[in-house]
Each structure stands twice: as structure tokens, then as C-alpha cells.
Amino acid sequence: MFHKAKTSTRWVQPRTLSLRELRRKSIITAVWSTALLAPMQLNGAILTGDSRTTEEASDSVLLVLAAASLADVLPRIGDEWERLGGTPLVFSFDATSRLAVQASQSGAGDIFFSADPQWIRWLEEQGTVSLGSAVHFAANELVIAVSRDVSVPVEPDKLLGFERIALAGENVPAGKYARTALERAGVWSEIEEDVVRGGSVRGALEWVVRGEVPAGIVYRTDAEAAPSVSIAFVFEGPEYPQAQYWGVPLGSTAYEESAADFVNFVLGDAGQSLLREAGFSPPQSFVTDGEAEGHAAGDAGDDLVASISSAVRLSLIVALLATLVGLVPAVGLGWVLARRDFRGKTVLSTIVTAPLVIPPVVTGFLLLSVLGASTPLGGLIASLGFPVPFTILGASIAALVVGLPLYVISVRGAFEAVDPMYEELSWTLGSSPWKTFFRVSLPLALPGIAAGAVLAFARSLGEFGATVVLAGNVEGSTRTIALAVYTLLESPTGREAVWVLVGASVMISLIALLGFEALSRRQKRRLEDRHAR
Amino acid sequence: MPADTNFHLGLDLEIPFTGGGLRVELNTASTRIAVVGPSGSGKSTILRILAGVERRAHGTVLVKEHCWQDSSNGTWVPSWDRRVGWVPQETLLFPHLTVRENLSYGGALPDWVSETAALLQIEDLLDRRSRRLSGGERQRVALGRALLSKPRILLLDEPFSALDRPLRGELSELVSDWALDRSVPIVLVSHDEEDAKWLAEERWHVGGGSLRKE
Numbered sequence: 001m002f003h004k005a006k007t008s009t010r011w012v013q014p015r016t017l018s019l020r021e022l023r024r025k026s027i028i029t030a031v032w033s034t035a036l037l038a039p040m041q042l043n044g045a046i047l048t049g050d051s052r053t054t055e056e057a058s059d060s061v062l063l064v065l066a067a068a069s070l071a072d073v074l075p076r077i078g079d080e081w082e083r084l085g086g087t088p089l090v091f092s093f094d095a096t097s098r099l100a101v102q103a104s105q106s107g108a109g110d111i112f113f114s115a116d117p118q119w120i121r122w123l124e125e126q127g128t129v130s131l132g133s134a135v136h137f138a139a140n141e142l143v144i145a146v147s148r149d150v151s152v153p154v155e156p157d158k159l160l161g162f163e164r165i166a167l168a169g170e171n172v173p174a175g176k177y178a179r180t181a182l183e184r185a186g187v188w189s190e191i192e193e194d195v196v197r198g199g200s201v202r203g204a205l206e207w208v209v210r211g212e213v214p215a216g217i218v219y220r221t222d223a224e225a226a227p228s229v230s231i232a233f234v235f236e237g238p239e240y241p242q243a244q245y246w247g248v249p250l251g252s253t254a255y256e257e258s259a260a261d262f263v264n265f266v267l268g269d270a271g272q273s274l275l276r277e278a279g280f281s282p283p284q285s286f287v288t289d290g291e292a293e294g295h296a297a298g299d300a301g302d303d304l305v306a307s308i309s310s311a312v313r314l315s316l317i318v319a320l321l322a323t324l325v326g327l328v329p330a331v332g333l334g335w336v337l338a339r340r341d342f343r344g345k346t347v348l349s350t351i352v353t354a355p356l357v358i359p360p361v362v363t364g365f366l367l368l369s370v371l372g373a374s375t376p377l378g379g380l381i382a383s384l385g386f387p388v389p390f391t392i393l394g395a396s397i398a399a400l401v402v403g404l405p406l407y408v409i410s411v412r413g414a415f416e417a418v419d420p421m422y423e424e425l426s427w428t429l430g431s432s433p434w435k436t437f438f439r440v441s442l443p444l445a446l447p448g449i450a451a452g453a454v455l456a457f458a459r460s461l462g463e464f465g466a467t468v469v470l471a472g473n474v475e476g477s478t479r480t481i482a483l484a485v486y487t488l489l490e491s492p493t494g495r496e497a498v499w500v501l502v503g504a505s506v507m508i509s510l511i512a513l514l515g516f517e518a519l520s521r522r523q524k525r526r527l528e529d530r531h532a533r
Numbered sequence: 534m535p536a537d538t539n540f541h542l543g544l545d546l547e548i549p550f551t552g553g554g555l556r557v558e559l560n561t562a563s564t565r566i567a568v569v570g571p572s573g574s575g576k577s578t579i580l581r582i583l584a585g586v587e588r589r590a591h592g593t594v595l596v597k598e599h600c601w602q603d604s605s606n607g608t609w610v611p612s613w614d615r616r617v618g619w620v621p622q623e624t625l626l627f628p629h630l631t632v633r634e635n636l637s638y639g640g641a642l643p644d645w646v647s648e649t650a651a652l653l654q655i656e657d658l659l660d661r662r663s664r665r666l667s668g669g670e671r672q673r674v675a676l677g678r679a680l681l682s683k684p685r686i687l688l689l690d691e692p693f694s695a696l697d698r699p700l701r702g703e704l705s706e707l708v709s710d711w712a713l714d715r716s717v718p719i720v721l722v723s724h725d726e727e728d729a730k731w732l733a734e735e736r737w738h739v740g741g742g743s744l745r746k747e
Binding site: 419421422424425426427428429430431432433439440443444526527528 | 581584585586611612613615616617618619621623625627628629638639640664678682
């Protein structure tokens with residue numbers, strides 16, 4: 001069945017990594033954290049409640065589930081802890097909201113470090129932790145981070161001038177805190193339209209780093225560590241919310257004592273000095289309870305039906321667009337690969353097929369590097385009035401590129417199944433290759449081409465990783481079914497909606513696959529001619 | 534009407550094959566040529582070269598005053614400009630088209646299609662899909678399609694193999710007359726002595742890596 005490796009490989013920092021390596025990784029991980037984790041999370045942790053057993057079987061190691069914004073500092077504290085003889089630790093970093101849901105449903109993990117006390121309370125309601133053992137150990141301020149080329153200083157009301165503002169996901173603590181901060185600053189209602197949501201706060205920051213979005217609201221610690229961004233404004237003072245970091249041993253732990261010890265170690269001198277060094281504030285003396293609460297539940301209520309139908313509609317539009325636009329390249333490439341021999345054929349075939357095996361997140365990252373608004377090509381396209389990132393166009397391009405390999409492979413197979421002698425015969429009967437293509441090759445391969453289109457459609461429908469990196473998670477323009485499910489999974493509410501979307505997704509996919517099977521059979525029948533003799 | 538007295542077929546080819554290769558030197562003024570020999574000897578390849586669908590051979594192909602291939606200067610006339618009536622052994626009919634559409638594929642007018650169909654006794658099949666035909670019916674449709682493409686030369690590869698004896702003789706006579714009427718030369722590939730007898734006046738034998746007149 002399943003295996004600990006899966007739960008912990010994702011973000012678990014192997015103990016051998018040096019600090020420098022950890023820092024170097026931070027940029028890459030920022031993007032990966034937005035999306036890579038998502039599908040794995042679905043496959044892995046949430047669905048596998050029994051990973052715990054393997055965990056216990058290994059020599060005592062503490063699995064620490066921790067908020068993404070602690071990804072740099074916590075391993076350093078861990079080093080110190082281990083140096084002093086503490087139980088070895090492995091970390092899994094992600095958005096607090098996702099980790100909380102994981103911890104509650106998988107029964108895995110020993111310690112939970114949350115960026116929001118609300119989630120600790122929620123876990124207590126689930127019976128996963130005991131509030132009495134929770135410790136508030138640090139705080140983090142929110143800042144407005146801007147690309148280096150944006151002139152500072154910027155104040156909250158100056159955000160109105162920006163075309164887009166990046167925030168973490170709406171159910172992620174950083175995303176909720178940011179919304180609260182903007183509400184307190186009195187600008188939320190005006191800029192709400194311009195907000196684009198990254199999966200985690202690091203994902204949002206990455207867009208600012210890359211210049212795709214001029215400004216983002218992120219944690220001070222992350223902004224300070226990131227290259228090529230400046231901090232334009234700090235949300236300081238009692239009127240603004242701060243992220244409150246809490247640590248708590250999970251009820252599922254078999255190492256209750258060591259877990260509590262490590263939580264206290266973080267609160268102790270060694271931990272606090274490393275936290276201070278990384279830019280965290282000391283724990284707040286008073287706890288501003290429930291600052292960031294409420295939005296998730298409110299959003300999840302009335303608008304639920306609207307968001308579900310928006311996601312389904314958007315998925316269908318994006319998949320259809322990708323399938324239609326992909327038709328010409330798929331048929332062209334499929335035919336060339338089936339019928340022509342030329343230098344570089346292997347290379348072409350490899351490039352076209354690559355997105356099938358390259359992790360979609362990487363494909364998305366590469367696409368962003370080529371088509372992002374700050375790149376020459378992306379800039380050109382944007383100046384024609386078709387910006388790619390955060391638009392339905394971007395979602396469709398991601399779906400197209402990821403779906404194209406299956407498309408081309410199917411089409412190529414369809415053309416290869418057509419005996420070349422049909423084409424040769426057509427030539428001798430006076431039809432040029434071009435005419436022959438339309439009179440013979442295309443009609444004979446048609447069911448196979450349609451099968452490829454259906455397959456590409458189904459793949460586009462399920463596209464997640466490349467979409468979230470290239471096009472973000474914007475309700476109404478890029479939040480397709482897969483992204484909507486992912487967003488809902490971050491929230492303790494909205495489970496029914498998840499099932500509706502899961503049902504829709506599975507159903508559409510199965511129908512598409514049935515169509516594929518039927519069309520493939522038809523392709524076979526169409527060419528049965530030879531065997532009938 | 535007498536045979537085309539100006540006809541001349543000249544082949545001077547080196548055909549690469551795995552395990553040897555085939556040397557083809559053929560010069561003839563005959564308009565009825567049969568190429569015979571064991572299977573796998575390269576008979577069909579000679580027809581494919583004449584049809585312009587096989588490009589691996591090196592050398593020259595001359596048909597009447599036309600040079601279709603000359604490897605020394607890169608001359609190559611593509612299939613669609615050669616106007617050959619090629620009936621390959623596999624008798625492939627376009628499976629997505631009806632018999633009528635197959636027959637008129639080369640651009641023949643409807644009247645002419647009906648006429649030829651009657652001649653070949655396939656007029657009842659015109660609206661059928663080709664995949665619903667018997668082997669013999671298929672051969673006749675393939676033959677008809679070639680005849681209807683206004684060929685300069687007929688290239689027939691075992692054209693009657695699926696037909697029974699009486700029909701076989703009848704049909705080869707019919708094709709023979711048809712070609713004679715229109716001065717269309719025939720190159721026939723067959724391992725069947727009867728076919729060769731009916732249609733050919735000159736027999737060439739493939740074997741041992743070369744082509745010899747018998």
C-alpha cells in the first residue's frame with residue numbers, strides 16, 4: 001500500500017542538507033510549494049491513514065508538519081536541537097490549512113506548527129490536539145513586497161494603482177491575514193478584483209520575484225529572504241493582524257514527551273534567537289483572537305453553488321479551447337512523425353512528448369519563463385491585448401501544452417495505422433500529396449484523431465500543476481475543477497462541494513474515456529478493409 | 534488499331550535489397566511485357582519503381598519519350614504526374630469510399646464510370662462500401678479504377694489472382710482489348726503462366742539478382 005516515503009518526501013528536508021543548500025532551495029521550493037504538493041497530497045497523505053504504522057516502525061524520528069513560512073528557520077532550530085541530543089526530526093512544510101486537514105485526516109505526524117491559532121482550535125475540535133499543550137512562540141508581520149523595479153515607498157492605498165496584487169490562497173493563513181490587513185486599511189473592496197491568489201504565501205511571493213505581479217502581500221520573513229524584491233510597506237501596529245505561530249504536539253504521536261520538548265525548545269532561548277535572526281517577532285503578549293477568521297466560512301456558504309458551476313464551466317471551456325486550438329498542431333505533428341523521416345525527428349518527437357513525463361509544475365514554470373509578462377515573448381503577446389498569466393488564456397495554454405503529447409501520440413498512431421499504400425495509390429491516380437492528405441489520409445485517420453482529441457480534452461480537464469503556476473488560482477478565470485477542489489481541501493468547510501466537484505470531474509473524465517474507446521474501435525473498423533479480403 | 538509502334542521502355546536500375554540487390558536492364562519496344570519469377574525476387578518492386586512510389590532504386594527509367602527517373606541528374610517525375618494505372622497485388626480499395634467513388638477517384642466522369650463498371654460486371658456494386666466486397670469483386674474494382682484514370686501505361690501486379698478460371702480468361706481478354714484499343718502498354722507481374730500467356734508477348738524472368746528476357 002502506501003508508504004511513508006510519500007508523505008514525507010515532498011518537503012521533508014533531509015537532515016544532510018546544509019543551511020546554504022536550504023537557502024538556495026527556497027526560491028525553487030516557493031514555486032513548487034504552490035502546486036507540486038497538491039496532487040501528491042491527494043494521493044498521499046490525505047488518503048492514507050495508515051502511514052502512521054510505518055512511521056512508528058522506523059527508529060524514533062519526529063515528523064514535523066509546519067507552516068511554509070517556517071521552512072527556512074525551523075530546520076536551523078532543528079539542527080541545534082539535534083546537536084544537543086534531541087530526537088531526529090523530519091519536516092513537511094506546506095500551507096497551514098492543508099497541513100491541518102492532513103494531520104486530522106491522516107492521523108500522521110508528531111508535531112504541528114501553525115501560522116494561525118484558528119487551525120489549532122479546529123484541530124482540537126477534531127480531537128487531534130489538546131489546546132492546553134499548544135504554545136504560541138512567534139509572530140510575523142505582513143508587508144507589501146514589490147518588484148525591485150517598482151519605485152518605493154508604497155502605502156496600502158497606493159495598491160489601487162497596481163494592475164494585480166498577489167496574495168496567498170484565501171483559506172491559507174497568510175491569505176486571510178492579508179485580506180484582513182487590507183480591509184483595515186480600507187482598500188479591500190476596491191482592489192479585490194485585482195487580487196491573484198498563489199497557493200501558499202511563497203507562491204504569491206514568487207510571482208513578485210519574477211515580476212509577473214508588481215506587488216504582493218506576504219510575510220516579512222519571506223520578503224526579506226527573497227531576492228529582487230523590496231519591502232514597500234509594513235503592516236505595523238495593533239490595528240493590523242500578525243501571523244501568530246503556534247506549536248502543538250499532535251495527539252497521534254507516539255513520542256509525546258519528545259514532541260512537547262521540541263515545542264518548548266522552539267520557545268526557549270536557542271529557538272527564539274534563531275527566530276529573531278530570521279526576522280520573526282516575539283510572541284505577542286495578548287492574543288488577537290480570531291483576527292483572520294470568518295472569511296473562509298462566509299465564502300464557502302452562499303457562493304458555493306456559484307463557485308462550483310463556475311469551476312465546471314471554466315474547466316469545460318479551457319479543455320475545449322485547448323482541444324480545438326491543439327487540433328492543427330496535433331494533426332500536423334502527428335502526420336509528420338508518422339510519415340516523414342528527417343534529421344531531428346527523434347528530437348522533435350521527444351520535445352513534443354516531454355510534457356507527458358515532465359512534472360506539470362515544471363512545465364508551468366518553463367511556460368511562465370517564456371510567456372510571463374516580463375519576458376520578451378510574453379510582453380509582446382500582452383501588448384497585443386492577450387496577457388497570459390492569470391488569464392483563461394494562460395489556463396488554456398497550460399492545458400494545451402500538457403494535453404498535446406497524448407493528442408500527438410494518438411494522432412500519430414492513427415496515421416501510422418493507415419497503410420501507406422493507400423496514399424501511394426492516390427498519388428498514382430493523380431492526387432498530389434497535399435490532396436491525398438485530405439482525400440485519403442485524413443478521412444482514414446479521422447476516428448483516431450477524434451480519439452486523440454477526446455483524450456487531450458480529458459487530460460486538459462484534469463490539468464493542475466502547470467495551470468496553477470502559469471495562470472494562478474483566480475476564481476472565474478483560471479480556477480478549474482482541479483484547482484477548486486484543491487482550494488476547498490484547504491478549508492475545513494465545503495466538504496460537500498468537494499464531493500460535487502469530484503463527482504463532476506470523475507464523470508466527465510469517464511465519459512471522455514468511453515468516447516475515446518468507442519472512437520478507437522471505430523478507427524480499427526474503418527481500416528478493417530485489408531483483413532476482410 | 535495496332536499497338537503503339539513508338540513505344541519504348543528502358544530500365545537501367547540498381548535496386549538495393551537486403552541480401553544482394555537486383556540489377557535491372559530492360560530495353561524493349563514491346564507493349565505487352567510480363568515479368569515472372571519467384572515471390573520475393575523483386576517483381577513487384579519493379580512496378581513500384583515505374584509507379585513512382587519507390588525511390589530507393591538508382592538509375593534511369595524511360596517510358597516512350599518521357600524520362601521518369603535519372604539518378605545521374607536528379608530527374609524524378611512524381612507519381613501524380615506519371616499517369617500510371619497501377620494495380621498492386623494487395624488490391625487496396627479506399628475503405629471510406631463507395632465502389633463508385635473508388636472508380637472515379639482518378640477524375641473519371643460518371644458516364645464513363647458506368648460504362649467501365651458494366652464492362653467489368655460490377656455495375657451492381659457501385660453504391661457499396663468497398664469493405665463488403667469479395668476478393669474477386671475487389672480485384673475488378675481495383676482494375677476498373679486504374680483503367681479509369683486515363684493511364685499512359687498499365688502496371689498490373691497479379692491482377693486476376695482472386696478470380697476463378699472462366700472469369701479470369703474473360704477478364705484478361707477484356708483488359709487486353711481495352712489496352713489495345715487505346716494503345717496503352719501493359720507491364721504485368723505474375724507467377725501464373727496462363728495470365729502471362731493471355732496478356733504478354735514478351736516474358737522477362739527475375740532471378741539470381743538480375744532480369745533476363747526468356
